[in-house]
């Protein structure tokens with residue numbers, strides 16, 4: 001990854017309440033620290049690197065657009081239902097408040113852990129919440 005930080009330049013990850021706030025944990029995460037480096041090197045032929053979302057996302061968008069994808073930003077999926085004509089998604093433009101319907105042959109849910117899609121199709125979820133908080137306080141190796 002040309003835009004990513006290579007492993008040998010990845011410093012410590014600092015977990016803090018804010019830039020000037022309480023520092024909860026500092027660790028050489030993602031294989032940059034000696035305690036986990038071997039795990040990472042043994043698990044992949046590629047070296048670990050780190051790229052922030054604001055650099056990664058434009059790469060993914062450009063490739064998807066080259067292949068014909070269209071993106072609507074500032075758009076919230078409100079509800080989703082399915083009938084014989086397809087999937088009906090009610091969306092809201094978060095800048096204007098305008099609601100509109102998108103009808104599609106199918107839909108792929110990738111709306112995170114509080115998913116409208118998952119709730120709309122009635123899938124039950126289970127699991128333990130709060131793992132990020134636990135790892136922040138050093139109770140779980142990262």
Ligand SMILES: Cc1cc2nc3c(=O)[nH]c(=O)nc-3n(C[C@H](O)[C@H](O)[C@H](O)COP(=O)(O)OP(=O)(O)OC[C@H]3O[C@@H](n4cnc5c(N)ncnc54)[C@H](O)[C@@H]3O)c2cc1C
Nearest residue numbers: 030074075076077078079110111112113114115116117132
């Ligand atoms: C602080 C932190 C650090 C992390 N670091 C790492 C890491 O170093 N490496 C790693 O592998 N993982 C890391 N993770 C975990 C990783 O970010 C998540 O596992 C991953 O982002 C989940 O991807 P996702 O696509 O399922 O959901 P998300 O990334 O949460 O994407 C869901 C998207 O759907 C959108 N959305 C949600 N609801 C709606 C709606 N109703 N209408 C329209 N859009 C909607 C959201 O705005 C969001 O853009 C980290 C997580 C956190 C919080």
